[in-house]
Amino acid sequence: MSESRPAFPATAPAVRQPSLALVPRRAAATAAARELWLAAHFPRLPIEALLPAAQSVRAAAATATDDPRRTIVSCNERAARQGIRPGMGLAAALALVPGLRVEERQPAAEVALLDRLARWALQFTPVVSPEPPDAVLAEVKGSLDLFGGAMALCRRALAGLSGSGLGASLAIAPTPRAALWLARAELGMTVTRSDALPGLAARLPLSCLRWPPQTVAALGELGIRDLAGLLRLPRAEFAMRFGPELLDELDAGLGRRREPRRRHVVPERFDDRLDLPCEAATAIRLQPALGRLLANLGAFLRARACGIPGLRLDLLHRTRMPTRLRLGLARPSSDAGELQWLLSERLARCPLPAPVTALRLRTGMLLPIAPRDANLLARGSSADPEATARLLDRLRARLGRDAVFGVCPVPEHRPERAWRIAEPGGRPLPAPWPATAPPRPLWMLAEPQPFDDWQGVQVSGPERIESGWWDGHDVRRDYYVAWTRAGVRLWIFRERPPAGGWFLHGVFG
Amino acid sequence: MTDPLAALLRHPRLWRGGSVTPGPATVPTGFRRLDERLPGGGWPLSALTEILVPAAGVGEIRLLLPALCTLAADRPEAPRWIAWLAPPHLPYAPALAAAGLDSSRMLVVRPRAGFDVLWAMEQALGSGACAAVLGWAEAAGDTVLRRLALAAEEGQSPGFLFRPPRHRDESSPAALRLSLSAHADGLDVEILKCRGGMPARVTRLVRP
Numbered sequence: 111m112s113e114s115r116p117a118f119p120a121t122a123p124a125v126r127q128p129s130l131a132l133v134p135r136r137a138a139a140t141a142a143a144r145e146l147w148l149a150a151h152f153p154r155l156p157i158e159a160l161l162p163a164a165q166s167v168r169a170a171a172a173t174a175t176d177d178p179r180r181t182i183v184s185c186n187e188r189a190a191r192q193g194i195r196p197g198m199g200l201a202a203a204l205a206l207v208p209g210l211r212v213e214e215r216q217p218a219a220e221v222a223l224l225d226r227l228a229r230w231a232l233q234f235t236p237v238v239s240p241e242p243p244d245a246v247l248a249e250v251k252g253s254l255d256l257f258g259g260a261m262a263l264c265r266r267a268l269a270g271l272s273g274s275g276l277g278a279s280l281a282i283a284p285t286p287r288a289a290l291w292l293a294r295a296e297l298g299m300t301v302t303r304s305d306a307l308p309g310l311a312a313r314l315p316l317s318c319l320r321w322p323p324q325t326v327a328a329l330g331e332l333g334i335r336d337l338a339g340l341l342r343l344p345r346a347e348f349a350m351r352f353g354p355e356l357l358d359e360l361d362a363g364l365g366r367r368r369e370p371r372r373r374h375v376v377p378e379r380f381d382d383r384l385d386l387p388c389e390a391a392t393a394i395r396l397q398p399a400l401g402r403l404l405a406n407l408g409a410f411l412r413a414r415a416c417g418i419p420g421l422r423l424d425l426l427h428r429t430r431m432p433t434r435l436r437l438g439l440a441r442p443s444s445d446a447g448e449l450q451w452l453l454s455e456r457l458a459r460c461p462l463p464a465p466v467t468a469l470r471l472r473t474g475m476l477l478p479i480a481p482r483d484a485n486l487l488a489r490g491s492s493a494d495p496e497a498t499a500r501l502l503d504r505l506r507a508r509l510g511r512d513a514v515f516g517v518c519p520v521p522e523h524r525p526e527r528a529w530r531i532a533e534p535g536g537r538p539l540p541a542p543w544p545a546t547a548p549p550r551p552l553w554m555l556a557e558p559q560p561f562d563d564w565q566g567v568q569v570s571g572p573e574r575i576e577s578g579w580w581d582g583h584d585v586r587r588d589y590y591v592a593w594t595r596a597g598v599r600l601w602i603f604r605e606r607p608p609a610g611g612w613f614l615h616g617v618f619g
Numbered sequence: 620m621t622d623p624l625a626a627l628l629r630h631p632r633l634w635r636g637g638s639v640t641p642g643p644a645t646v647p648t649g650f651r652r653l654d655e656r657l658p659g660g661g662w663p664l665s666a667l668t669e670i671l672v673p674a675a676g677v678g679e680i681r682l683l684l685p686a687l688c689t690l691a692a693d694r695p696e697a698p699r700w701i702a703w704l705a706p707p708h709l710p711y712a713p714a715l716a717a718a719g720l721d722s723s724r725m726l727v728v729r730p731r732a733g734f735d736v737l738w739a740m741e742q743a744l745g746s747g748a749c750a751a752v753l754g755w756a757e758a759a760g761d762t763v764l765r766r767l768a769l770a771a772e773e774g775q776s777p778g779f780l781f782r783p784p785r786h787r788d789e790s791s792p793a794a795l796r797l798s799l800s801a802h803a804d805g806l807d808v809e810i811l812k813c814r815g816g817m818p819a820r821v822t823r824l825v826r827p
Contacts, residue, residue: 497748501749502726508735513728514727514728515727517709517710517715517722517725519712519713519716519722520713528712529711529712530712532722534723534726535700535726536723537723538698538721550714550717551711551714552684553675553680553707553711554711593803596673596677597677597806600676616711619676619681
């Protein structure tokens, strides 16, 4: 069971001189490790998160964000074969491979991919712990028998990963940190004995520790290039010079110190299906079943003190594809009554193409929500912070998402671009917003209208607005304020040079 | 001599019958001459106000703007919406921001059907989520207006319903009814009906 690759001796006395760093404080170091950690390191994760495996036939590279040089952080295998290396400037990389496909790295996509990989690793063991940004750890000691040994497990995992087009380097070691080191060093090793670790130190470059560059540089000045050199340093001086955290890290790697890891927990979801006693042809007859499903959902959410940001309702038909409804909420909610109200509004506006045989209700991720105090005196209304979100949901459920919006000013001279539609309830503006010297109208027309009713109109102005020649939406206008006989103040303009007619753009209200 | 008495009268445990102010809770309109004419000295909170406007843009928003700023700044810990339901044009964010209204609290609703406006207004008023609800509607029967008035009371939100002046002679359950007429040098506000007050006329109010 406890096997080692022949690449290294099973028992390797790395301690040659009585250095403080290496005198084992514990006599323990039992030969068979209590835990075995599988580390999967994904050296090309930034690019693989951007391009699916099928597109890897072309050389591609991901560049760093917020970097004027646009340094390459990761490239796919084809690009690597053509000489692209992480750390190159973009100009150098393009000179080398002119057809290089370049993408800016997306940290969010990398996080999502790592999350998927952690979920994938759950097939080997229930104890999985992602190590951002680019590795996943799994405790596999208990699973080795099932999968036929450490080597077989690694082969199986590698086959699965390369099948989805991911380049990975795997390693097994008695401590999570040592497994990470081995995986990052791409040694392809399975170490199952605790006392085998120090013997490997000479083959682990400092880079696999991922320590700060200045630390690695300082160690380089001492002539230390690998872990073996590091372990020869005296403990006390090492801790004094480089900090106790790094010493702790080394101890954790060598199994002298326990390093607890956070377990990856797969988010729970609600997925329930209810067959109707008889087919329902109208939305109103779906209500009782919907109510029961939502009551289940409400109990599920209350038990977990969670809310959902939205849900999906599938109406299943006998022969047709299901009718799918999606409901998004402005604020995570667990209120079954409110959800039923919103879904009923949606159902009432969704014609049923065929009788419905069953309902299926699914949620996305659950979000923790703070339970709200039921207020006896203020009766919810004004003091209720959820009222704003609930109103937004109700209006959108009936009127459609686009019919309800917010507005937001934009610092821009062109009047039609000085505002934009925004999600209501965004961040408050940095007050005070600078007032424009000539006042702006409170009402804006969606499109400027031709203006030709000049009866009794008095005009003052102009205010000249010339802007936007650089982005193709050139504006060269003279704006005037016009008083109509009815007492309405209008904002009108004329294009410059004064060839075109007059247009009405706003009303002062 | 009066100081001990004043101190005694200020004592929180002393309650005097005369200090109960009758009349509705209000928010000042920002126009002194109009405040003097309105019971409670301002726009009624938790009630429906109906404003008859001859044409969009005569100055109805400038009339409300000071009160809207007060209402929007109220309760910064639990901010509420200023809802614009079916406005005739788009509220222009830079002008609102320059006037001091935080545009992140604006909620613009543009329903397709006319009846949806009144439905949305009832929802907005009754939800308690709005510091003010501004609605533009053509036809609104007595029943619908009564529902709006009740919703405003329930949600403790002031509602402002803008309608054309041809509805002037219809009965209305609104707590306050105004008719606006514009002139080159200001806005005339005629108070048609006012719960707890007298009809009146305030001339040349919002000067451009």
